[in-house]
Amino acid sequence: MEIREDVLPVLRPLGGKEEIESLANTINSGWWGKGPKVSEFEKKFAEMVGAKYAIAVTSNTAGIDLLLKAINAENKDVINPTMSFMTTAVVPLWNNCSSNIVDIRKKDLNICPEDVRKSLKPNTHAIIAVNYSGILAPIEEIRNFFDGFIIEDCAHSCYTKGAGSRGDAAVWSFQAVKTMPCGDGGMITTNDKQLYEKLLPMTWLGITSTYSRTTNKNSLSNLSSRPGYSWDYDVKTLGYKCYMVDLTAAICLEQMKKLPKHLEIRRKIQQKYNTNLCDYLEPPEHSETVQHYSARVPIKHRDKLIDYLSEKKIHTSVHYKPLHKHSIFSKENNREYSIADKEWLKLITLPCHPAMNEGDSDYVIHWIKEYFNNN
Ligand SMILES: *Cc1c(COP(=O)(O)O)cnc(C)c1O
Secondary structure, three states, X not given: OOOOOOOEOOOOOOOOXXXXXXXXXXXXXXXXXXXXXXXXXXXXXXXXXXXXXXXXXXXXXXXXXXXXXXXXXXXXXXXXXXXXXXXXXHHHHHOOOEEEEEOXXXXXXXXXXXXXXXXXXXXXXXXXXEOHHHOOOOHHHHHOOOOOEEEEEOOOOOOOOOOOOOOOEEEEEOEOOOOOOOEOOEEEEEOOHHHHHHHHHHOEOOOOOHHHHHOOOXXXXXXXXXXXXXXXXXOOOOOOEOEOOHHHHHHXXXXXXXXXXXXXXXXXXXXXXXXXXXXXXXXXXXXXXXXXXXXXXXXXXXXXXXXXXXXXXXOOEOOOOOHHHOHHHHOOOOOOOHHHHHHHHHEEEEOOOOOOOHHHHHHHHHHHHHXXXXX
C-alpha cells in the first residue's frame, strides 16, 4: 500500500454548510453575545441529558472552576483521577484546594473506587469523576462511602446514556476535538435548583444577562416592568466572566443535530478496529462516544509503533500521561500509582472521528498489521 499524501489526524471536528448558515444567521441577527441561541441550546441540551438545569459556559474548565467556588471548596481536599486531562487536577489547585490525585482501575482506566476510599481525608470536600473515553465512571460505588459533592466530568461522554445523572452536577465540553465541538464551550448541568441559581450570576460578574433584560424576564431591576431595554441592574454576588455567546451556540445547535450520526461513525470505526486488530492489540472497553480509541500494546512496542505510524502519515496520541507525572504535582505526590504507572506505557490512541471514511480506517488497519508482522 502506498503512503498517503495528507496526514490522517487522530482527532478532528467535522462541520459544513449547516454550521456556516447558522453562524451567518446569528451574525446577521445583530445579537452576537449571550442571547436566544444560548437559551435554546441550554434547553435542548438539558432535555438530551435529562437534567433540570443547564448553564452554558466558555469551557468545561470554567465550569469546574465555578462549581468548586459555588460549593466553597477553597482550602479543602478534592479527589480526582490521574488518567484525565489537566483540568481536573489543576482547577482544584487554582482554587487553593489540595489536588488529591488517585489511581485508576485496570479494565476501563476509570477512577478506582477502592483507591478513592483509601485516599479520603477528613477535609475531602469533593470528587471529580471523569467518564474516561465515554465509559461511565463507577460513581455509584463511590456513593456507597462518600456523601460529599461529586462532579461528573462528562467531557468524553457526550452522549453516553446515563452520563451526567449520577453526580451532584455534571460538566461537559464542546472543545474543538470533543464529540460535539464548537471551538470552545462547556455546559454545567444539575437538578439542584439552588445550585443553579447560585451559578448563573457567577458566569457574568454577578450580573443577569442583557438579553433577559431586553425581554423583561428575570430582571433584578425595578424598572423591568417598563417595556423595552432596561439598563439598570444590581450586583449582589461575586462572579467572573465565562458565559457562552450566541455565535458559539449557533454552531453547537447544529452539531447537536448531527451528534447521533457522528457517534454512529465513531462506533463503526471502534467496531472495525476491534474486529480487525484484536490479534495485535488489546481493544478498549466499549464506548458509546469513542471520544478516543485508546488500545493497549506491549510496552516495548508502544513508542516504536507511534513512530512507525507517523512515518505512514497516521497521527496517534496517548490519553493520557498520568497527571501525577507532571512536575507541578510530583512535589506533593510521592505515593504509588501501581495501575496507571504501568498501563499508560501501553496506551496508543488511533485515529477515530466523523471526518474519516472507510479507506482511512482500512489504511490504519493495514499499517498496524504490517508493523506487527515485521516486529
Ligand atoms: C477536554 C477535557 C476537559 C477540558 O475541557 P475544556 O472544555 O477544554 O475546558 C476536562 N476534562 C476532560 C476529561 C477533558 O478531556
